[in-house]
Amino acid sequence: MINLIRNELMKIFRRPGTYVMIAILVVIVSVTGIFMKYNLVEDEPNVTEEWKPVLQQENEALKKQLESSSIKLEQDYYKKQIAINEYRIENDIPFREKYNAWSFVKDSSELILLAGLFTIVVSAGIVASEFNWGTIKLLLIRPINRSKILLSKYLTVLLFALLMVGILFGFSALLGALLFGLPEQSLPYLNYFNGRVTEQHIVVYLINYYGLGSIEMIMLSTMAFMISSVFRNSSLAIGLSLFLMFTGGQFTALLSMKFDWAKYILFANTNLMQYIEGTPLLEGMTMTFSVIMLIIYFVIFQFLAFYVFKKRDVAA
Amino acid sequence: MGRGGRFLESIVVLKEVTKVIKGRTIIDNISFEVNKGEVFGFLGPNGAGKTTTIRMIVGLMDITSGDITIGGNSIKTKFEEAVKHVGAIVENPEMYKFLSGYQNLVHYARMIKGISKEKIDETVKLVGLSDRIHDKVKTYSLGMRQRLGLAQCLLHDPKVLILDEPTNGLDPAGIREIRDYIRRLARERNMAVIVSSHILSEMEMMCDRIGIIQNGRLIDVQLIQEFVHGTSASYEFEVIPSEKAITLLKTNFPKIPVTHSRNGITMELAKDEVPAMVKMFVEDDIQLFGIREVSKTLEDRFLEVTADKGASDHD
Numbered sequence: 001m002i003n004l005i006r007n008e009l010m011k012i013f014r015r016p017g018t019y020v021m022i023a024i025l026v027v028i029v030s031v032t033g034i035f036m037k038y039n040l041v042e043d044e045p046n047v048t049e050e051w052k053p054v055l056q057q058e059n060e061a062l063k064k065q066l067e068s069s070s071i072k073l074e075q076d077y078y079k080k081q082i083a084i085n086e087y088r089i090e091n092d093i094p095f096r097e098k099y100n101a102w103s104f105v106k107d108s109s110e111l112i113l114l115a116g117l118f119t120i121v122v123s124a125g126i127v128a129s130e131f132n133w134g135t136i137k138l139l140l141i142r143p144i145n146r147s148k149i150l151l152s153k154y155l156t157v158l159l160f161a162l163l164m165v166g167i168l169f170g171f172s173a174l175l176g177a178l179l180f181g182l183p184e185q186s187l188p189y190l191n192y193f194n195g196r197v198t199e200q201h202i203v204v205y206l207i208n209y210y211g212l213g214s215i216e217m218i219m220l221s222t223m224a225f226m227i228s229s230v231f232r233n234s235s236l237a238i239g240l241s242l243f244l245m246f247t248g249g250q251f252t253a254l255l256s257m258k259f260d261w262a263k264y265i266l267f268a269n270t271n272l273m274q275y276i277e278g279t280p281l282l283e284g285m286t287m288t289f290s291v292i293m294l295i296i297y298f299v300i301f302q303f304l305a306f307y308v309f310k311k312r313d314v315a316a
Numbered sequence: 317m318g319r320g321g322r323f324l325e326s327i328v329v330l331k332e333v334t335k336v337i338k339g340r341t342i343i344d345n346i347s348f349e350v351n352k353g354e355v356f357g358f359l360g361p362n363g364a365g366k367t368t369t370i371r372m373i374v375g376l377m378d379i380t381s382g383d384i385t386i387g388g389n390s391i392k393t394k395f396e397e398a399v400k401h402v403g404a405i406v407e408n409p410e411m412y413k414f415l416s417g418y419q420n421l422v423h424y425a426r427m428i429k430g431i432s433k434e435k436i437d438e439t440v441k442l443v444g445l446s447d448r449i450h451d452k453v454k455t456y457s458l459g460m461r462q463r464l465g466l467a468q469c470l471l472h473d474p475k476v477l478i479l480d481e482p483t484n485g486l487d488p489a490g491i492r493e494i495r496d497y498i499r500r501l502a503r504e505r506n507m508a509v510i511v512s513s514h515i516l517s518e519m520e521m522m523c524d525r526i527g528i529i530q531n532g533r534l535i536d537v538q539l540i541q542e543f544v545h546g547t548s549a550s551y552e553f554e555v556i557p558s559e560k561a562i563t564l565l566k567t568n569f570p571k572i573p574v575t576h577s578r579n580g581i582t583m584e585l586a587k588d589e590v591p592a593m594v595k596m597f598v599e600d601d602i603q604l605f606g607i608r609e610v611s612k613t614l615e616d617r618f619l620e621v622t623a624d625k626g627a628s629d630h631d
Contacts, residue, residue, distance in 0.1 A: 011415070014412075133410055139427075140376055143395075313337075314376040315376075
């Protein structure tokens with residue numbers, strides 16, 4: 001299996017297009033970094049200002065809102081804010097700090113979309129191209145069953161996704177450190193879960209944040225992979241997956257305003273951050289629900305990809 | 317027939333193989349065996365089902381009914397075991413053009429256990445690509461790609477070599493090289509080679525046996541010499557006047573088929589009948605300038621056979 005993955009990686013990294021993708025990613029991160037450095041730094045708040053009274057005031061306001069609120073989702077949100085603010089005051093953790101490398105890494109997570117786009121391109125081509133090139137015939141007459149070959153291709157897509165997100169993370173951290181500097185003592189991130197506040201190291205938090213942020217791109221790459229295997233057409237796979245990547249979220253948000261079944265749509269469930277930092281799209285949606293939905297979609301995509309690939313008569 | 321005494325051991329066996337695609341029978345109940353050390357030619361017009369059959373042998377296509385075994389293992393149920401002994405080029409040898417020839421070979425070598433770097437180098441040398449092996453495949457000529465294709469299927473010392481139209485697009489020197497090469501592999505390594513083609517002269521020089529396929533049916537399998545010569549030979553007699561000779565022949569030997577030909581008359585008969593003919597012509601004052609044995613080409617026979625069977629199919 002390792003040899004098969006090495007083969008797939010060789011086929012990806014011996015093509016110049018792959019390096020163009022990596023270069024684009026690096027250039028865009030750089031441009032964003034430089035832009036931030038010269039435009040936003042001036043807005044930097046005075047971090048030495050007395051912040052405790054501000055939080056105390058905020059908490060009083062929040063408590064009033066909590067009493068007057070009757071919606072469960074809102075109440076939860078206020079409770080969380082109050083708990084975190086109190087924790088900050090007690091443990092002397094300011095809520096703002098100077099814009100630093102880690103802040104930049106967090107902002108760069110927006111570019112996971114771009115990493116996703118490139119992963120989709122690779123994923124869409126990894127099966128379909130073999131058919132286009134005609135090399136599928138020589139590939140499938142080796143003493144290795146078809147499922148293994150397809151699995152090696154899928155694992156390669158995952159590795160490529162990991163690499164792209166890794167480059168994004170690593171390069172933003174590096175560039176962030178150069179442009180904005182590392183904080184002397186980085187402030188921890190505060191987690192609120194089941195009424196309790198816990199501290200989390202900022203790097204651990206960011207890795208989790210990137211991980212959760214990559215779920216949508218992994219699901220869409222899996223879909224592109226499925227289309228690539230079923231229809232042997234990389235343009236269709238790229239087109240459809242990218243279209244959904246850019247519009248799926250909005251459509252789902254629109255539908256969710258009117259229909260309850262919107263929660264079964266893939267895009268309603270790809271953003272797991274909504275359960276940690278924000279509020280869910282629809283009431284009644286939980287982390288467990290979304291994870292189960294994601295697993296169901298994943299299994300359907302993989303079943304289709306493998307079933308068709310195994311059965312297919314190769315006449316390319 | 318030049319191969320006398322060698323024990324024939326079949327390695328590829330097709331049993332009543334049928335392929336139906338969308339209700340159309342592409343391959344209809346084909347059975348044949350290929351032995352170790354022989355070159356088996358698979359002959360038929362375009363669209364007869366050669367490539368489909370080859371695709372089924374190597375497991376690229378499903379078999380609707382019947383079975384194919386390679387070295388005793390069914391391609392349907394024990395794919396990996398069966399295909400382990402097979403090296404093949406199906407249609408054109410398509411390679412990864414953005415990789416070098418060597419990288420292509422490394423790619424395929426990684427897919428089979430136990431192929432060393434030395435083995436790759438040895439194979440490259442064998443097909444005569446040593447000079448250009450590290451160049452990108454997109455810079456290769458068709459002949460070089462064909463050789464790389466051959467290297468790709470020889471990496472694991474297969475017992476069965478399957479080549480679909482191996483001389484397609486090659487120049488005469490290349491064709492000859494491939495042909496000699498195939499013959500040598502069969503002879504020296506006791507490989508079974510299955511070659512498909514629609515070029516008859518090629519097959520005649522390359523194969524020990526041929527199977528003729530037409531409209532998805534195997535209509536004949538024969539040793540190449542028997543196939544070409546049939547049971548009786550043809551002789552051309554240079555005679556003047558030929559009209560008189562034909563009339564004479566028809567009255568004396570009405571059963572012998574005779575036709576006009578360019579230099580006289582041609583008749584089908586056994587060798588020991590020739591002196592009687594000469595005697596008859598001389599006694600009747602027909603001038604006889606020469607006698608020549610006319611061997612039929614594979615082409616003649618092929619057209620004969622396919623026409624016969626084709627006609628009887630429609631009756």
